[in-house]
Amino acid sequence: xxxxxxxxxxxxxxxxxxxxxxxxxxxxxxxxxxxxxxxxxxxxxxxxxxxxxxxxxxxxxxxxxxxxxxxxxxxxxxxxxxxxxxxxxxxxxxxxxxxxxxxxxxxxxxxxxxxxxxxxxxxxxxxxxxxxxxxxxxxxxxxxxxxxxxxxxxxxxxxxxxxxxxxxxxxxxxxxxxxxxxxxxxxxxxxxxxxxxxxxxxxxxxxxxxxxxxxxxxxxxxxxxxxxxxxxxxxxxxxxxxxxxxxxxxxxxxxxxxxxxxxxxxxxxxxxxxxxxxxxxxxxxxxxxxxxxxxxxxxxxxxxxxxxxxxxxxxxxxxxxxxxxxxxxxxxxxxxxxxxxxxxxxxxxxxxxxxxxxxxxxxxxxxxxxxxxxxxxxxxxxxxxxxxxxxxxxxxxxxxxxxxxxxxxxxxxxxxxxxxxxxxxxxxxxxxxxxxxxxxxxxxxxx
Amino acid sequence: xxxxxxxxxxxxxxxxxxxxxxxxxxxxxxxxxxxxxxxxxxxxxxxxxxxxxxxxxxxxxxxxxxxxxxxxxxxxxxxxxxxxxxxxxxxxxxxxxxxxxxxxxxxxxxxxxxxxxxxxxxxxxxxxxxxxxxxxxxxxxxxxxxxxxxxxxxxxxxxxxxxxxxxxxxxxxxxxxxxxxxxxxxxxxxxxxxxxxxxxxxxxxxxxxxxxxxxxxxxxxxxxxxxxxxxxxxxxxxxxxxxxxxxxxxxxxxxxxxxxxxxxxxxxxxxxxxxxxxxxxxxxxxxxxxxxxxxxxxxxxxxxxxxxxxxxxxxxxxxxxxxxxxxxxxxxxxxxxxxxxxxxxxxxxxxxxxxxxxxxxxxxxxxxxxxxxxxxxxxxxxxxxxxxxxxxxxxxxxxxxxxxxxxxxxxxxxxxxxxxxxxxxxxxxxxxxxxxxxxxxxxxxxxxxxxxxxxxxxxxxxxxxxxxxxxxxxxxxxxxxxxxxxxxxxxxx
Numbered sequence: 034x035x036x037x038x039x040x041x042x043x044x045x046x047x048x049x050x051x052x053x054x055x056x057x058x059x060x061x062x063x064x065x066x067x068x069x070x071x072x073x074x075x076x077x078x079x080x081x082x083x084x085x086x087x088x089x090x091x092x093x094x095x096x097x098x099x100x101x102x103x104x105x106x107x108x109x110x111x112x113x114x115x116x117x118x119x120x121x122x123x124x125x126x127x128x129x130x131x132x133x134x135x136x137x138x139x140x141x142x143x144x145x146x147x148x149x150x151x152x153x154x155x156x157x158x159x160x161x162x163x164x165x166x167x168x169x170x171x172x173x174x175x176x177x178x179x180x181x182x183x184x185x186x187x188x189x190x191x192x193x194x195x196x197x198x199x200x201x202x203x204x205x206x207x208x209x210x211x212x213x214x215x216x217x218x219x220x221x222x223x224x225x226x227x228x229x230x231x232x233x234x235x236x237x238x239x240x241x242x243x244x245x246x247x248x249x250x251x252x253x254x255x256x257x258x259x260x261x262x263x264x265x266x267x268x269x270x271x272x273x274x275x276x277x278x279x280x281x282x283x284x285x286x287x288x289x290x291x292x293x294x295x296x297x298x299x300x301x302x303x304x305x306x307x308x309x310x311x312x313x314x315x316x317x318x319x320x321x322x323x324x325x326x327x328x329x330x331x332x333x334x335x336x337x338x339x340x341x342x343x344x345x346x347x348x349x350x351x352x353x354x355x356x357x358x359x360x361x362x363x364x365x366x367x368x369x370x371x372x373x374x375x376x377x378x379x380x381x382x383x384x385x386x387x388x389x390x391x392x393x394x395x396x397x398x399x400x401x402x403x404x405x406x407x408x409x410x411x412x413x414x415x416x417x418x419x420x421x422x423x424x425x426x427x428x429x430x431x432x433x434x435x436x437x438x439x440x441x442x443x444x445x446x447x448x449x450x451x452x453x454x455x456x457x458x459x460x461x462x463x464x465x466x467x468x469x470x471x472x473x474x475x476x477x478x479x480x
Numbered sequence: 481x482x483x484x485x486x487x488x489x490x491x492x493x494x495x496x497x498x499x500x501x502x503x504x505x506x507x508x509x510x511x512x513x514x515x516x517x518x519x520x521x522x523x524x525x526x527x528x529x530x531x532x533x534x535x536x537x538x539x540x541x542x543x544x545x546x547x548x549x550x551x552x553x554x555x556x557x558x559x560x561x562x563x564x565x566x567x568x569x570x571x572x573x574x575x576x577x578x579x580x581x582x583x584x585x586x587x588x589x590x591x592x593x594x595x596x597x598x599x600x601x602x603x604x605x606x607x608x609x610x611x612x613x614x615x616x617x618x619x620x621x622x623x624x625x626x627x628x629x630x631x632x633x634x635x636x637x638x639x640x641x642x643x644x645x646x647x648x649x650x651x652x653x654x655x656x657x658x659x660x661x662x663x664x665x666x667x668x669x670x671x672x673x674x675x676x677x678x679x680x681x682x683x684x685x686x687x688x689x690x691x692x693x694x695x696x697x698x699x700x701x702x703x704x705x706x707x708x709x710x711x712x713x714x715x716x717x718x719x720x721x722x723x724x725x726x727x728x729x730x731x732x733x734x735x736x737x738x739x740x741x742x743x744x745x746x747x748x749x750x751x752x753x754x755x756x757x758x759x760x761x762x763x764x765x766x767x768x769x770x771x772x773x774x775x776x777x778x779x780x781x782x783x784x785x786x787x788x789x790x791x792x793x794x795x796x797x798x799x800x801x802x803x804x805x806x807x808x809x810x811x812x813x814x815x816x817x818x819x820x821x822x823x824x825x826x827x828x829x830x831x832x833x834x835x836x837x838x839x840x841x842x843x844x845x846x847x848x849x850x851x852x853x854x855x856x857x858x859x860x861x862x863x864x865x866x867x868x869x870x871x872x873x874x875x876x877x878x879x880x881x882x883x884x885x886x887x888x889x890x891x892x893x894x895x896x897x898x899x900x901x902x903x904x905x906x907x908x909x910x911x912x913x914x915x916x917x918x919x920x921x922x923x924x925x926x927x928x929x930x931x932x933x934x935x936x937x938x939x940x941x942x943x944x945x946x947x948x949x950x951x952x953x954x955x956x957x958x959x960x961x962x963x964x965x966x967x968x969x970x971x972x973x
Contacts, residue, residue, distance in 0.1 A: 059858070062861075065863070065864075069762075079830065082796070083789075083827070086792060086796040087792065090795060278683075278685070281681055282684065283685055296689060298959075299689055301962060302955060302958050303692060306695070306954065309947070309950070313929070317944070339691045370670060397783075400785025401785065402786065403890035436787050437790070437891070437894075440895060452791065455787070458785065458787075
């Protein structure tokens with residue numbers, strides 16, 4: 034390029050014939066363009082790999098193996114006194130129920146004519162989830178009249194058997210695993226053929242509470258979804274009015290002075306403060322200072338509110354700003370006060386934009402994990418929180434924290450659960466963002 | 481009376497006040513609105529506001545102050561001899577509070593009326609069982625001193641609640657009477673109401689400031705606590721991170737900062753080229769059609785929660801990097817490593833860099849491009865020699881913002897980077913090996929503050945010092961970045 038400008042060095046040859054330098058420059062142009070395209074494709078590829086990896090790992094969490102077992106509720110085991118008094122029967126612990134289930138599996142084997150060498154009755158019972166005895170006990174205690182009869186129950190299969198049908202467990206790994214034996218896998222195959230074992234959609238993954246490390250098959254998201262929902266209610270109830278009020282003040286009323294400047298800089302900086310810092314704030318102020326309970330959705334909701342506020346204020350201000358001044362002037366012109374102008378005319382016109390910002394802010398709050406770890410939402414919670422308003426003070430977990438919790442457990446079945454939970458989380462986020470996009474499409478006005 | 485009931489009564493009072501005030505104003509104007517200063521609803525709103533705001537304010541204030549007052553007076557009553565051994569005043573007060581709460585649930589009037597009366601042994605152990613049945617489990621039998629304190633706590637609380645109810649409702653009624661009295665057609669109700677609303681708006685806007693203050697003060701306070709137990713020179717300049725909850729820990733930030741910066745560097749090495757080239761391509765080359773599809777798709781990456789990236793690092797990227805890079809090269813065998821966390825974090829940051837750079841590149845005036853084309857430059861030459869230099873300050877700002885995100889990121893590093901701090905005594909090789917597990921400031925904040933924590937030990941308090949350092953670093957980067965971006969925008973607008 035520089036030599037073009039040089040005087041006295043006329044260009045050799047025709048302008049229309051490509052010389053070596055033009056070819057080089059064109060090649061550089063093509064290369065540069067390709068780099069850009071590659072970068073875009075890499076970005077898209079990352080998205081695809083991420084989504085495929087999560088769905089590939091997690092889709093199977095929504096299907097689960099169930100075993101149907103005829104259990105004989107032996108009176109001499111469950112109610113020695115014969116009084117049918119639930120208080121007396123409650124003294125039989127779940128350990129008393131486990132042999133009945135094992136015997137039931139044995140019965141199912143006999144009925145289907147399955148014989149497997151080297152498999153004891155207890156071993157046969159091992160294909161049923163460790164959660165089953167508790168389930169059976171609850172059933173018997175609430176229906177003592179059925180004692181002595183044989184009832185067909187459908188239990189979850191144990192995590193390893195379930196893993197076998199999902200390809201996670203094979204005969205080779207089972208031989209090395211103390212939780213499952215190759216014979217049990219054979220039995221599972223045989224039961225499946227006999228129709229006593231089936232794999233079907235698993236609603237309890239979405240509704241059941243968490244389960245301990247030993248029984249991944251029973252772990253569900255019920256408490257976590259409820260906890261996240263409560264937190265979103267708190268965030269909605271606090272962040273919407275406060276955020277909108279703050280943006281109205283800053284956009285419509287604030288005089289241009291030092292204090293307003295400080296508030297504005299503050300808000301844009303708060304939006305970029307690492308989320309974990311808000312966790313520290315919540316721990317120090319809401320739990321240690323104000324004495325609110327740990328693991329409660331109210332604390333999580335408060336922390337997420339503080340975190341979400343700037344992210345709601347910024348789009349709300351943009352929405353207010355987008356309302357043309359002519360609207361304000363017209364309202365003032367017919368005698369409305371400043372406050373009436375804002376609340377009767379500007380705010381309704383800005384509402385769709387504010388709502389869009391709010392939904393996106395809520396979406397970010399829903400997926401936030403780090404601050405919740407610090408305020409004790411990682412606790413193992415099996416009880417559902419009670420309905421609001423009391424429920425927001427009860428211990429609960431949150432969806433993203435439950436995912437984190439499952440990744441920290443040793444059983445590989447929990448990786449499947451965690452990925453499945455992420456699918457649930459992403460579906461929620463997808464719904465929220467689609468709503469926001471639709472709202473924008475439907476109501477956005479260009480002035 | 482529970483606070484909820486008080487609020488309900490106040491609301492009812494406010495509603496009645498609204499109607500009464502409105503009616504009185506209309507009456508004073510002889511039923512003709514044109515004689516009134518404001519619209520009738522403003523007179524009503526004024527009365528309702530005067531009922532609610534002072535009363536609710538008092539309610540909140542009282543509820544905040546009463547517990548600490550009662551506790552102080554109770555704590556004074558506990559004999560010094562009862563404290564000591566394995567218990568402290570704090571632990572004892574916690575017991576007192578729990579017993580008092582349990583007694584409330586049991587409904588004690590049938591038991592003992594006078595707090596001074598000495599309770600018998602059997603009574604106390606029986607009480608422990610009763611308390612257990614309402615969900616207040618106690619580790620040992622209740623000491624007589626604790627029981628007495630709990631009783632007086634309970635009485636004082638009931639007393640306080642009674643007076644609070646009277647005071648709050650009294651203020652409400654007074655407000656109603658006063659506002660009702662001034663209501664007539666001349667009264668400037670709209671101005672008063674609007675001033676009240678404006679005050680509310682200002683209060684909401686101040687919450688942002690309060691949050692920042694809360695962050696800074698809470699961390700400063702605990703950090704000061706930490707530095708009273710641990711030398712600050714050790715914290716900032718020591719080279720070892722080895723917390724030990726039995727005491728004698730080495731708590732230095734340098735190894736953690738090293739991990740943080742190293743991971744952030746790798747993340748930026750991934751995100752900046754990809755994000756920048758993607759932004760250039762999308763804003764300069766791509767057809768409008770491609771732009772409408774590709775840009776939102778890349779921005780989806782920014783909307784995915786970080787826990788998802790964390791799991792992605794843990795189950796997909798980590799094993800791939802280990803099996804195809806680290807193990808064949810023999811330089812690491814851990815799936816969680818600096819590279820894992822860095823690469824995944826880089827992916828997360830791509831949309832940050834790309835959409836910010838995109839905005840900035842688009843803001844470069846078209847005239848500059850046209851000038852360059854007119855001189856015969858190719859498109860890429862224009863971009864490299866005209867557009868990018870013009871946009872450079874903004875791009876630097878975007879990169880700084882991305883860096884601040886990377887430094888403060890938590891979940892990806894918790895799941896992808898490992899828990900072992902960098903060790904400076906093992907030589908440089910391990911320090912710079914990207915396939916080595918390494919931990920960061922944020923990971924250690926999480927690990928020191930989760931689980932059973934004792935807020936008196938330096939091992940826990942160090943998390944606040946780490947948090948404050950993190951806050952200061954990210955804040956500095958943000959302020960710098962915003963300053964640069966703003967400065968740059970002004971140049972072309």
